[in-house]
Amino acid sequence: xxxxxxxxxxxxxxxxxxxxxxxxxxxxxxxxxxxxxxxxxxxxxxxxxxxxxxxxxxxxxxxxxxxxxxxxxxxxxxxxxxxxxxxxxxxxxxxxxxxxxxxxxxxxxxxxxxxxxxxxxxxxxxxxxxxxxxxxxxxxxxxxxxxxxxxxxxxxxxxxxxxxxxxxxxxxxxxxxxxxxxxxxxxxxxxxxxxxxxxxxxxxxxx
Ligand code: PRP
Numbered sequence: 001x002x003x004x005x006x007x008x009x010x011x012x013x014x015x016x017x018x019x020x021x022x023x024x025x026x027x028x029x030x031x032x033x034x035x036x037x038x039x040x041x042x043x044x045x046x047x048x049x050x051x052x053x054x055x056x057x058x059x060x061x062x063x064x065x066x067x068x069x070x071x072x073x074x075x076x077x078x079x080x081x082x083x084x085x086x087x088x089x090x091x092x093x094x095x096x097x098x099x100x101x102x103x104x105x106x107x108x109x110x111x112x113x114x115x116x117x118x119x120x121x122x123x124x125x126x127x128x129x130x131x132x133x134x135x136x137x138x139x140x141x142x143x144x145x146x147x148x149x150x151x152x153x154x155x156x157x158x159x160x161x162x163x164x165x166x167x168x169x170x171x172x173x174x175x176x177x178x179x180x181x182x183x184x185x186x187x188x189x190x191x192x193x194x195x196x197x198x199x200x201x202x203x204x205x206x207x
Contacts, residue, residue, distance in 0.1 A: 001165075001168055001169045001175060001176060001177065002176040002177070003160075003165060003176070003177045003179070003182075004042060004177065004178045004179075005036055005179060005180075005181075005182060006039055006042045006174065006178060006179065006180045007039060009012055010038060011035060011038045011039075011180045013037070013097045013157055014031045014034050014035040014180075015031075015035060015158065015159075015180050017031040017194045018031045018032060018035070018176040018199075019194065019195070019196045020204075021197065022160045023202075024068075024196075025202060025203060025204070025205065028202045028203060029081050029130070029203050030031060031083060032081045032130060032158065032162040032203065033081065033082070033084060033085045034085070034130075034195060035137060035158060035180060036081075036082040036085040036086055036128070036156075037085050037089065038177055038180070039082075039156050039158070039179075039180060040085070040086050040089050040090070040126070040156070041089075041136065042178055043154050043156055044066070044090075047066055047067070047068070048066075048067040049064040049065060049066060049067055049123075050064070050065055050066075050067040050140060051064055051072045051197065052064075052065065061187070064090075065132070066090065067166075068091055068094065068122075068123065068124055069090050069092040069093045069156065070090065070123070070124040070125055070126045070154070071094050071096055071117065071120065071123050071124070071125045071126070072086050072087060072090070072093045072094070072095045072096070072125075072126050072128060073091065073095070073097065073098060073116070073125055073126065073127045073128065073141065073145070074095070074097060074098075074129070075098050075099075075100055075127065075128065075129040075137055075141055076097060076098065076100070076113065077097040077099075077200040077203070077204055077207075078129060078130050078131060078198075078200040078203065079127075079128040079129045079130065080203075081130070081133075081199070081203045082129075082130065082156070083095060083128055085204045086126065086128060086156075089106065092137070093126075094117065096114075096116040096117060097113060097114065097115045097116075098111075098114050098115075098116070098139070098140075098141050098144060099111065099112045099113025099114065100112070100137045100140060102133075102190075103118035104189075107133075107134055107135065107136065107189075107190040108136055109136045109137040111140065112116035113153055114144060116144060116145070116148060117148065118148060119149060119171040120145060120148040120149050120150035121146060121149040123150065123152075124152040124153075124154070124187065125145050125150045125152065125153045125154070125155050126153075126156055127145070127153060127154070127155045128141070128156050128158065129141075129155070129156075129157055130157060130158040130159065130196075130199040131157065131158070131159055131160075131192060131195070131196075131199050132155065132157045132159070132161060132165065132168075132177070132179065132189055133161050133163070133164055133191065133192050134161075134163060134164055134190050135163065135164035135166075135167030135168050135171075136167070137154060138155055138157075138164065138168060138175075139168065139171050139173065142155075142168075142171065142173040142174075142175055143173070146173055146174065150174070151174050152174065152207075153173070153174055153176075154175070154176050154177075154178055155168070155175050155176070155177045155178070156178050156179075156181050157177065157178070157179040158179065158181065158182075158196070158199070159179065159180065159181045159183055159192055159195055159196060160177065160179040160181065160182050160183070160192075161182075161183055161184075161185055161186050161195075162182060162183075162184075162185055163185060163186050163197045165177065165182065183195055
């Protein structure tokens, strides 16, 4: 699996704001939104473009558009905070939804919602979820996408744990990872250390 670590001073400052426990929810949401801008920018670096003619006020020149705008799939709840910026940057994108909540004892994802196109053949997919901890939620989402024939999937995360990255690799599912950080590991509650806490709670309050 290809992993792209977004190592940039702007991403690092936004991530620091998100990590800081004193950051209020509204500021956390704003930092996540801005960091999503950096992550999408990097995720699209090698995306194919189609060219077409565009007329400036002075002359005709060649313009570019994304040849294949990806389907955006926020994983609820936490991924909701990434979808506004992602769809503002790629306005032609469609958006699907997956709702998962991790069981506090087993740490396994419990599915409560999915709304995805039936056939994803030939369509790139960007999965948006700030946290990759055990990888269980991402693998569940990737299976839903692979069952619909998706073969070009990018997981876009803010913080990833080595355990989650290893689980994605072992899954053999067709995915590459774009993340702003690879942290130390998981604690006994399967929280990422140092991480940023629970990205859903920090945006929307506790469930
Ligand atoms: C968090 C996070 C991921 C998942 C990561 O969501 O947003 O979806 O846990 O953990 P995993 O890699 O071990 O599966 P949570 O279940 O807390 O739900 P929420 O987004 O509604 O807060």
